[in-house]
Amino acid sequence: MSGASSSPPDRGRERFKMHLSPTQAKVVAMSGGDASPARRTAGSPAAVPVILGVPVIAWQAVFFAAPLVFLVVVTFWTVRSFKLQPAFSFDNWQKVLSSTPFQRALVYTAEVSALCAALTLVVALPVAYTIAYRLSRRLRDLAVAALVVPVFSSYLLRIYAWQIVLSPGGIVNSLTRLVFGIELPLLGGQFSLQIGLLTATLPVAVLILVLAFSGVDRALIEAAANLGCRRVRIIWHVLLPSIRNAVLLAASTAFLMSFGDYISPVFLTGSKPPTLSILIVDTVKSGSQWPRASVIGVSMLAILVVVLLALNWLGRERRGRKGAR
Known part of the structure; x- marks a missing residue:
């Protein structure tokens, strides 16, 4: 052919x-x-x-x-x-990593973020459980919508509102002076800082946990109830193990969001003690030290990557143990 x-x-x-x-x-x-x-x-x-x-x-x-x-x-x-x-020198890394302000800011930021992650789980778990299992379908949809709305609103405006509420002339102190004759030091400490951070982390964590609770097989819950397990035992031995990965995801999300937050420390604590994000701004202001500020920023990214890898490994390890059983 x-x-x-x-x-x-x-x-x-x-x-x-x-x-x-x-x-x-x-x-x-x-x-x-x-x-x-x-x-x-x-x-x-x-x-x-x-x-x-x-x-x-x-x-x-x-x-x-x-x-x-x-x-x-x-x-x-x-x-x-x-x-x-333009140059190639490790002086910036050496000066920043060995400086006392950086080390103190790193420890303080890690403590604040870890505390925020723990508080987020403590508050988000019961709220998510209530939304997923205790509310009717209509109320559950309204609750989820109420959680989504703050995510799309201005975080700066919410923190500024908390600053007004917690200030010496705010609503809370006005009520305490009227009723008890005292003024509470609410602004400028760990209390106000955690409230500001939870404003950002709670809606996201609750949404993650609500989706996880909704995905749990109801047959497991009914089987545990038929075997005589009380509600607390069902939550501890059935629900929480089933949503372990979601709990890790919610905790890591809260840690990451609070670790790099700049608005809450500035508006609610007055930048004292400084976090790493505040230290970046202070470093730039002191002689336009952009390279040293970049060192702090890259260090923050490296720390967050290490945290994510550790949590990912922890989740895989637990899944492997569960599969081996």
Whole structure:
């Protein structure tokens, strides 16, 4: 057979088209029925995810990966006469990591974030349990909507509102002076800081746990109840083990959100003692030390990555033990 002759599939397609009316042939042509195999492969559904993923990858590369790489590069630069000078030196890393203010801010930030994660779980678990199991479907939908709304509202406005409420002339102290004749030092300490952080972390954690509680097989709960288990025992031995990964996710989310928070420490504690985010701003203000501020920022990112990897390993380890049983 010569190279100019058509292949069997092509001859079959031509015979099929000979029996079509002009209208049917037009429909087949518009639908791509006579397209070549290469053309059909290029327009196949398998190529759609790749095409749709290109803008996302480009966005992440331009607005996340590139600035992050530049931030790491700046850590090795120097500042002379308040101007950045490209260089390659580890002096910034040595001075920042060995400085007492950085070490104190790191310990304080870690303590605040760990406490925020613990408080978030203490409050979010009973709230999520109540929403998932104790409310009717209509009230549950309203509660979930009420949790979603604050996520899309301004965090700065919410913290500013807490500053007004907790201030010496705010609502709380006005009531305590009127009723008890005393004024409570609510603003400027750990109490006000945790309230501000919980304002951001609680809605997210509760939503995560509500979804986890809703995914638990009700047959397990009914079986435990039929065996005589009380509600507390069911929660401790059935529900919590079933949502262990969601609990880790909620705790890690609260830790990450509070670790890099800047607004709450500034508005509710007066920046004293400083957290790492506040230390970054103070470092930039003192002689335009952008390289040292970049060192602090990269260190924060590295710490958060380590925390995420540790939690991921912990979740895998527990799943492995559960599977081995």
